[in-house]
Amino acid sequence: MSSSLKATLNGWHLWGLAVGLVISGEYFGWSYGWDKAGTLGFLVTSILIAVMYTTFIFSFTELTTSIPHAGGPFAYARRAFGAKAAYVAGFATLIEFVFAPPAIAMAIGAYLNVQFPTVDPKTFAMSAYLVFVLLNIVGVRIAATFELFVTILAIAELLVFMGVVSPGFSMANFVAHGWSGADTFSSASISGIVAAIPFAIWFFLAIEGVAMAAEEAQDPRRTIPKAYIAGILTLVALAIGVMVFAGGAGDWKALANINDPLPQAMKMIVGENSGWLHMLVWIGLFGLIASFHGIILGYSRQIFALSRAGYMPKFFGVVNEKFKTPHRAIIAGAVVGVLAIAGDEFQFAGMTLTANLITMSVFGAIVMYIVSMLSLFKLRQAEPNLDRPFKAVAYPLFPAIALVLAGISLVTMIYFNQQLSLVFFGLMALGFVYFSMTQHHRDASSDNH
Template sequence: MNPNTHLHGGHVLKPVLSTLQLWGIAVGLVISGEYFGWSYGWASAGTLGFTITSIFIAAMYGTFIFSFTELTTSIPHAGGPFAYSKRAFGETGGYLAGAATLIEFVFAPPAIALAIGAYLNVQFPSLDPKTAALGAYIVFMTLNIIGVQIAATFELVVTLFAIFELLVFMGVVSPGFSMANFTKGGWSGQDSFSLASIPGMFAAIPFAIWFFLAIEGVAMAAEEAKDPKRSIPIAYITGILTLVVLAIGVMVFAGGAGDWTKLANINDPLPQAMKLIVGEHSGWLHMLVWLGLFGLIASFHGIILGYSRQIFALSREAYLPSYFAKVHPRFKTPHRAILAGGAIGIAAIYSDELIKIGGQTLTANIVTMSVFGAILMYIISMLSLFQLRRKEPNMARPFRAPFYPFFPAFALLGACVCMATMIYYNLLIFGIFVAFLALGYGYFLLTGHHRDNAVSAAAEWVGS
């Protein structure tokens, strides 16, 4: 039963997305993580240390996605984790999950937009990366407003181009690939493992998460899926498998192309890795820059879809001002939510002195903030799964988490390890993250009377 049938007026989303389009969204949301961001993990862990970290994170994400799919198919709601946690733990649980997801999805796009600017700057050195990032926001917010069917089809096309380009990258650098390059200084700058390598591996966790961050955003397209109970499991499972294979390939081939230390603190590691093999003036390099933009665009565009649905869902139930729950009368998209999230992202891009803290680059700090939101959401979602299994054992579950309770327990444990580690290494950013949650909680407490009268799609599902 689609919850949209209970909603009226300007709060209806159209169920139009196919399984293939959902797979495109699942992979597209994340695929920019294969193009940039992850290489910052090499700076602290080295190539081999970061490989260990990445394997652990891949296992966490694999078990998480298999578990999360149970929630998504049982409660296909535009709020995603917000709806699951609200049903499991009430309004406060819903707030925490919704706020964490919102921080994840609002702070990821400016990091990707800056990477788009960096890629374009390779081709046009006179173009300011921030100006290009601003232009990207304008273009892709507009495309998302025009219609979800158009947006999802575009997402699928650019995702396929992005996958093709990653395969081209691996093929072009393979003749110059050397495992000796990859392993040299691979343990935090040392050639052999020691206990001193371990702290760097933990510090690299946020950048391993960046390989897979936001795949859970498919949940926020659930109300717009034609057959969510069938298509979402297929999209999630094939999506995570696609991303694991690509992440391993990109990391190994980039690290084996030459001196990997030159790639550890930059926003465009793949063009620079290819440059080590083919030189600065190769046509292959120019092709990578242009086609490489498809990967960044796919994630940027997809996450705009994700954050807008989260803002829309929270506003629809009065966790945010109801102004943002309005759907465009012609295009049936949450246009106000799209613009609101974009305004925050653009402000982040131009807030260097506020965000460039702790000796990290602006991009690295934005990535870390986004990851804090993601990890808190993962913890709350897995707790919600356990709570709903106990609280509502007879709830319809079209897809059940395999190897329950071991898969969700491993995902929960992994997320808790990630959270503890990230707090230790990023205490100042964590403080800002907590401040955002506290400000939101203040608004939450002041607006309880609005929620009493709000249309609750999650409550409709309880009675359906």
């Protein structure tokens, strides 16, 4: 068995992956932020988080191009701070990428259940894992080409949505009771803005997954910066557009606690029997599929890289001889996802499993963002002569902004999700036990090289 990946992805593949990893966040999940903050409050939250992600990507790309490695943040932290920081970054990224797909798979099941009400949504969700695990095993270029195709369709559908609802759009609808259910800004508005942070992060969660395809990218020093920058600009424009047009379609409160805000917003304008509405439901699946499929690629490369480095069992750190993909890592993450779907009736901390999965993913992402920005600062100091094909824009301002906003996000998320934060840090602690118990194996391996 081999332990190296094959470089087959071009710039278009990487842009499709950058947008596709995230685009399901435009279709569902974000509207729960309206319940916390109102339309205007959540707009403030979303702009702050968009600033965080934009400054993060313009900084993170320096690391991705300087150290093109399938482990992504794990590799940067190891280079900057050593094994323990690498564990924190790697395991946090793993939680982010393993916990997000079952939430998206259940949304896929819910969408299909609308069209086929006699079929259990769980059946569709588990079937999605089977189909896209096989597609990822067969080959990364095939998988990435499919990702590009469905991403373009998903973007087109969001533009169609904005176009169809625009004739009935009213700014008065959007601003009505827009500050946490009130018409005027108050201290409650600030609390709502802060509480809504996880749902704004869901707009952009997982874009950093492109870093995990770096070993499979052609000319990563040139293609990855273009993919990242074009990707984040695409996503910011779509997020703001979708949110504003949906909120102006009618009574936004009717959209604040549901999993399909876009079809319901469109229904306010065109009615229940419009062909536009049926098209949105069907093509909306492509947005979910793009993210689901792309995040499977991301988690598998993270498991692969951690295993190859001895941070997880070596069993997962091999590449299939025929297809040149990390098949065991792909399957391992799918097993976790299917088990989560099987227990979807389970509730914790007053939230559904889907909401808990989303929040857990966001915890992992924020911890990884913090470690990555600290790694950037450390490497600038410790390795000033490191070859940096793309240097962080407006250094040190942009990485500092990203770091501060990520730190604020983590503190507020812990405050508003205290029980779930204990679960997250408990998992991190369990992983650290394995990491510590296997330290001597990694030491012996390094001594032999």
